[in-house]
Amino acid sequence: MLRTAFKMLLVSIGAATLVSAGPAPTYVASGSIAGPDGGWDYASVDGAAHRLYVAHGNTVLAVDLAHSNTIRLFGAIARAHAVVPIPGKSMLLVTSGHDNSVRLLDTGDGHELAQIAVGNDPDAAFYDPATGHAMVMNAKSGTVSIIDVATRKVIRTITLKPALEFGVLGNNNMLYVNNEDLNEIESANLTTGKIGAAIPLPGCTGPTGLGFDGKTGQLISACANGKAALVSVTSHKMVALLPIGSGPDAVIMDMARRTAIIPNGRDGTLSIIALDAAGGAKVVSTAKSEVGARTGALNPADGMLYLPTAHFSPPATAGARPAAIPGSFHVAVMSRH
DSSP, X not given: OOHHHHHTOOOOOSOOOOEEOTTOOOEEEEEEEEOOSOOOOOEEEETTTTEEEEEETTEEEEEETTTTTEEEEXXXXXXXXXXXXXXXXXXXXXXXXXXXXXXXXXXXXXXXXXXXXXXXXXXXXXXXXXXTEEEEEETTTTEEEEEETTTTEEEEEEEXXXXXXXXXXXXXXXXXXXXXXXXXXXXXXXXXXXXOOOEEOTTOOSOOOEEEETTTTEXXXXXXXXXXXXXXXXXXXXXXXXXXXXXXXXXXXXXXXXXXXXXXXXXXXXXXXXXXXXXXXXXXEEEEOOTTOOOOEEOTTTOOEEEEEOOEEOOSSTTOOOEEOTTOOEEEEEEEO
């Protein structure tokens, strides 16, 4: 995942300034959870189990948030991308990008419950409790595999376009998926399988992270060129471009507090968007996070943010990808203020 944004992770190791306008919400560093070295991708919090999960190289990193942040690793994944807790099932769904499969893991001891073949390069995924189905975005094949978690089978494959990134469920069982290469949002009806028209994102380059606000009927797409695109699902059009930081790869929706948080990995900031701001959603503050923190997860119970990252050495040559310093992987913890 995140071919564009992670390539853009050219370290500008200078402190980002905390910006807050009046009473606008912001975030401050409140802790750090050390972990073993390795790459990282999506993260998620299972609020009922008080656990944080991070797709971490070829494994899943599990953090017990209730008992001293104890850490363990499980699974043997061929490049983990998404890690999705299945509510009430003691089960994780993990996309395995290098062998075109999805793994279902038992959260008790990490053993594999099932391995399900999907499309080429499964990346992002999400679960719909109303149907019991998981939607898996297969980046290179441009397909979406719909999995019935109870039967552990793919029940439908929807063909969109290659370069799929994150997807969300909108109103009326509509699926929306960012297309990183075409700078648009693909759509499909999950009930009928019918493909909808693509939504162009002019001024947005390399959209990756995506969120949906059902109250306003708007999608929020995080773009690699320092913009967030607001899209109305009613008009099927982009309605605004908001300024954010560089190198985002997620849109973290905090519905209880009516905000969207975008972690910007290149410049080490969080862009905080007020969903109900006067005149429409807008960026109301920018907080300092850490360089490399491009994804993350929210604990809805207390609003805490968990951002996997590492420390980086300056690139040896201009334009080169910075290298993580050995022993520096950690999850940055941030609290809302």
